[in-house]
Amino acid sequence: MPLDTASSAVYIQNTGPGFNSAPGRTPTSVTVHPVALFSILDHYLRRTDAQDRVIGTLLGSRSDNGEVEVRSAFAVLHSETEEQVAVDMEYHRTMYELHHKVNPKEVIVGWYSTGSNLNTYSALIQNFYSQETAPHQAVHLAVNTGVEGGGQAGVKAFVGSAVGVVPKPENCVFVPIPCELRFNESERSGLDLLATTASAPNSSIPHPIADLEVLERSLKSVSEMLDRVLSYVQSVLAGEVKGDAAVGRYLMDTLGSTTEDLEKGGFNSALQDTLMVSYLASLVRSQAEVSARLALVTAS
Amino acid sequence: MAAALAASLPAPSAAPAPAAPTYEAIPASMSKVIDIEAEIPLTSVQLDGMVVTKIIKHSREAHGWTAHGLLLGLDFDGTLEVSNSFALPNHASDDDDKSAKGIARYQAAMMRSLKEVQADDSVVGFYQAMTLGSFLNQTLVETQAIHQEKLRHGGVVIVHDLSQTARGNASFRAFRLTKAFFDAYKRNNFSTSSLINHRLTFSSILEEIPLKIRTSPLLSSFIDTLTETTVRSPAGTSPALATSSAALPPSFSVLDLGTSSTSRNLERIIEAVDAYKTEEGNLGYLQRQIAREKSRADAYVAKRKEENAARVAQGLAPLPEEDVSRLFKIPPEPSRLESMLLLGRIDAYAKSLEQTSSTGLVKMYGVKADSGV
Numbered sequence: 001m002p003l004d005t006a007s008s009a010v011y012i013q014n015t016g017p018g019f020n021s022a023p024g025r026t027p028t029s030v031t032v033h034p035v036a037l038f039s040i041l042d043h044y045l046r047r048t049d050a051q052d053r054v055i056g057t058l059l060g061s062r063s064d065n066g067e068v069e070v071r072s073a074f075a076v077l078h079s080e081t082e083e084q085v086a087v088d089m090e091y092h093r094t095m096y097e098l099h100h101k102v103n104p105k106e107v108i109v110g111w112y113s114t115g116s117n118l119n120t121y122s123a124l125i126q127n128f129y130s131q132e133t134a135p136h137q138a139v140h141l142a143v144n145t146g147v148e149g150g151g152q153a154g155v156k157a158f159v160g161s162a163v164g165v166v167p168k169p170e171n172c173v174f175v176p177i178p179c180e181l182r183f184n185e186s187e188r189s190g191l192d193l194l195a196t197t198a199s200a201p202n203s204s205i206p207h208p209i210a211d212l213e214v215l216e217r218s219l220k221s222v223s224e225m226l227d228r229v230l231s232y233v234q235s236v237l238a239g240e241v242k243g244d245a246a247v248g249r250y251l252m253d254t255l256g257s258t259t260e261d262l263e264k265g266g267f268n269s270a271l272q273d274t275l276m277v278s279y280l281a282s283l284v285r286s287q288a289e290v291s292a293r294l295a296l297v298t299a300s
Numbered sequence: 301m302a303a304a305l306a307a308s309l310p311a312p313s314a315a316p317a318p319a320a321p322t323y324e325a326i327p328a329s330m331s332k333v334i335d336i337e338a339e340i341p342l343t344s345v346q347l348d349g350m351v352v353t354k355i356i357k358h359s360r361e362a363h364g365w366t367a368h369g370l371l372l373g374l375d376f377d378g379t380l381e382v383s384n385s386f387a388l389p390n391h392a393s394d395d396d397d398k399s400a401k402g403i404a405r406y407q408a409a410m411m412r413s414l415k416e417v418q419a420d421d422s423v424v425g426f427y428q429a430m431t432l433g434s435f436l437n438q439t440l441v442e443t444q445a446i447h448q449e450k451l452r453h454g455g456v457v458i459v460h461d462l463s464q465t466a467r468g469n470a471s472f473r474a475f476r477l478t479k480a481f482f483d484a485y486k487r488n489n490f491s492t493s494s495l496i497n498h499r500l501t502f503s504s505i506l507e508e509i510p511l512k513i514r515t516s517p518l519l520s521s522f523i524d525t526l527t528e529t530t531v532r533s534p535a536g537t538s539p540a541l542a543t544s545s546a547a548l549p550p551s552f553s554v555l556d557l558g559t560s561s562t563s564r565n566l567e568r569i570i571e572a573v574d575a576y577k578t579e580e581g582n583l584g585y586l587q588r589q590i591a592r593e594k595s596r597a598d599a600y601v602a603k604r605k606e607e608n609a610a611r612v613a614q615g616l617a618p619l620p621e622e623d624v625s626r627l628f629k630i631p632p633e634p635s636r637l638e639s640m641l642l643l644g645r646i647d648a649y650a651k652s653l654e655q656t657s658s659t660g661l662v663k664m665y666g667v668k669a670d671s672g673v
Binding site for chain 2: 033034035037038039041042043044045046047048071072075076077091094095098101102103145146147152153154181184185186187188189190191192193194195197198199203204205206207208209211212214215218219222267270271274275277278280281282284285288289291292293295296298
């Protein structure tokens, strides 16, 4: 799931075997967990007036195939002026130690900044984080919040590469690498919840939502999709649009399955089991209630 | 954990600030909704989008133990706005005293650090992960009791149901202890008579506070971008070549039957019922012991009275009435808290089973209606 609008950058990767195990190898792709992304946005919201952009540390893990997984992020204090840039290194260390206590598996993988301008200071900060992540390379996430200076919201990932005959910390080429949003399937519903919230008026919804409500919403969206497919098929049949064989095949595969042999597959017994479980559950609940009331009875 | 929390929370009396200049700074339109003395009662809890993802991530990653952490935020006009949270380290392995101090230090350091980057740094409660709808236990009650005493507005506990989230409906609920339970807890008295006086059953331990989820405008717009489908069709007309790409494509996991966890749910119910039975056995044993001691004491008193009556009849001076309570140690009445919590657990498991099976039934009948045509 790409996190940015299509980029014209060509990702040149050396994925040959034997290249993989070296610790200093360049990361080939970055995946971002929603928590990290949302923390960055929250940090951006809480910046002071004097700050144009905010930076922070990315925590996560590296896999053998050069993929960097960003799993969380925390804010780091920094200041930029015309003459100099300062990053509160002590703060960064403290926060890292604190995070490390809760989740020892997450290590420093790089840093983020908001806005999409890469300048000399970015190179300096990149240099600092490269020391932190050594012997691995640090990745840099440039989060465009979509608020300032036009441009769509999105995330770009970079790795730094030294440039010049004599490498200097303030010189650096930021090479783009692919960046994706990734999360566990079981966390999916949380994001769905936030997506529903985001589209609701004044961005807040009452909670909890009943299971059936979620089901209904999902069925509605399926029904809308069916309508869309139906209108496409009808327009093909009417000869308005030229039919596409591949789409036809997909539709055939998807809609061809019937529910006729449900009876054979023990559907009814499964249904009865579910009913049974339902009765059992309400029985247990009433027993618990009775038991709680009985505890209030005294002998006298 | 409880002791650590107590150590690190600020004393409630430290709150009153120089009030007069602050009042002037507050515009008239806002003066009604800002309460310095915490007079406006809490009516709802508002959970920020970031906290939602943080809790889900932490809960999922904590295998084998219950994830818990602290909630940070502010209250405003009766709404508790939870704007940030952080996870607390798991403390099962260390010995209690040392780990409690460690957690208190950790918490103080974390809050100091968060304050430096302009994040909210006042504790408003804690969160805890649960599976299959059951979350009542001693630790939760203890921690919340400490919070209720120390925190402004008493604080809330937010519980997050992992199994329901995995089924496609992320679930967060906010609770606090009811007044009656808190009163009984403070007196540390959970005997039968106290339960009757406070009208306590497992359902009246906690009261639920309505919860709202909120996303900041920045987050909303960002999520909109994520869910937006950008259809790219390189060939222009052919729909097969068009790739629809969105960072968050629609998901249909809700349509799954979701009965896979039923057997585990049933197992949990059985476990809880077993535990309850053991606890009831203990209570019954203690009760019988009390009854036995009482009847022995009564018999002794009756015998002494009889003797005295006989002596009086013979014209002798009656023997002095001895203090019975010194001779017979009647054990104190056992606390019923644990059995109450266990009953609450059984009820919660059964409720979650009920919900799973009822939505399962709806889906099954839905499929059947289709095949019946």
